[in-house]
Amino acid sequence: MNVLHNLVERLERLESLDKAALPLRAGIGRAVRPRIVRNLLSGTALGHALHPVLTDLPIGAWSMAALLDTAGPAAGPAADLLVTVGIAAAIPTAAAGLNDWSDTRGPESRVGLAHAAANSTALSLYAVSLVARRSGHRRAGRALALAGFGVLMAGGYLGGYLGYAQGVKVNRTAWRRGPAEWTSVLAETELAEGQHRRVRAGEISVLLVRDAGRIEALDSVCSHMGGPLEEGTVANGCVTCPWHGSTFRLTDGNVVRGPASNPQPSYETRLQDGQIQLRARTPAAGRY
Numbered sequence: 001m002n003v004l005h006n007l008v009e010r011l012e013r014l015e016s017l018d019k020a021a022l023p024l025r026a027g028i029g030r031a032v033r034p035r036i037v038r039n040l041l042s043g044t045a046l047g048h049a050l051h052p053v054l055t056d057l058p059i060g061a062w063s064m065a066a067l068l069d070t071a072g073p074a075a076g077p078a079a080d081l082l083v084t085v086g087i088a089a090a091i092p093t094a095a096a097g098l099n100d101w102s103d104t105r106g107p108e109s110r111v112g113l114a115h116a117a118a119n120s121t122a123l124s125l126y127a128v129s130l131v132a133r134r135s136g137h138r139r140a141g142r143a144l145a146l147a148g149f150g151v152l153m154a155g156g157y158l159g160g161y162l163g164y165a166q167g168v169k170v171n172r173t174a175w176r177r178g179p180a181e182w183t184s185v186l187a188e189t190e191l192a193e194g195q196h197r198r199v200r201a202g203e204i205s206v207l208l209v210r211d212a213g214r215i216e217a218l219d220s221v222c223s224h225m226g227g228p229l230e231e232g233t234v235a236n237g238c239v240t241c242p243w244h245g246s247t248f249r250l251t252d253g254n255v256v257r258g259p260a261s262n263p264q265p266s267y268e269t270r271l272q273d274g275q276i277q278l279r280a281r282t283p284a285a286g287r288y
């Protein structure tokens with residue numbers, strides 16, 4: 001196993017970080033409670049997480065600045081501009097990242113905390129670099145930016161680990177497909193109006209809801225982090241996940257409230273010979 005991976009695994013076990021994480025998580029939780037803020041920072045309208053999209057901006061700007069810093073005095077103003085652009089872009093990027101981090105626990109939370117600390121250090125180094133550049137200390141400004149770039153790469157490695165090794169913000173329903181053929185899952189009499197329950201349909205589990213005379217079916221595993229939707233709250237034509245409060249519309253699985261950014265797979269239903277049947281939606285029937 002490579003050295004970096006070993007180091008991050010040690011970080012994952014560093015329970016002492018939890019003390020620092022607890023109050024920070026509570027504060028962020030309060031700040032992102034309004035639905036509009038939660039949806040915006042989670043990338044709900046985008047259909048996937050916002051944070052990885054935004055990271056391209058500061059990384060791209062600061063990478064180009066590093067290149068221009070080696071290109072001689074004529075490139076100085078362009079490098080300064082890119083350092084400024086990177087600083088401005090880092091602020092919404094950090095806000096989206098902190099929103100994602102506030103839902104993590106245990107090893108993911110510890111790696112996320114180190115990721116945030118590294119990127120905050122990089123941001124501070126770039127801010128001081130900009131001050132140095134503007135006050136005529138160009139050599140010091142370049143050195144500070146170079147140090148910031150090194151720390152940024154370390155932060156980037158941890159960010160990659162969070163997504164690709166720990167699966168933070170990965171759509172938990174990405175590989176779940178409903179049965180292609182109509183499949184009986186429950187006797188019709190076992191689901192009264194207003195009731196909901198979890199059933200199996202081939203390889204997957206499904207949340208069935210009888211709501212306003214219709215039978216709706218959504219995948220029971222929350223797309224955000226895998227929460228059990230059958231333990232959630234059903235109200236106003238939506239189900240709310242018990243883990244972090246993502247709310248999905250029953251008719252089509254669309255996200256009404258984040259932190260989920262991926263819609264919940266929804267399935268077609270029908271009544272046949274006293275049985276509730278379901279199948280994956282065909283393209284003609286709409287999104288699945």
Ligand code: FES
Nearest residue numbers: 222225227241244
């Ligand atoms: S697991 Fe996070 S909202 Fe469902």
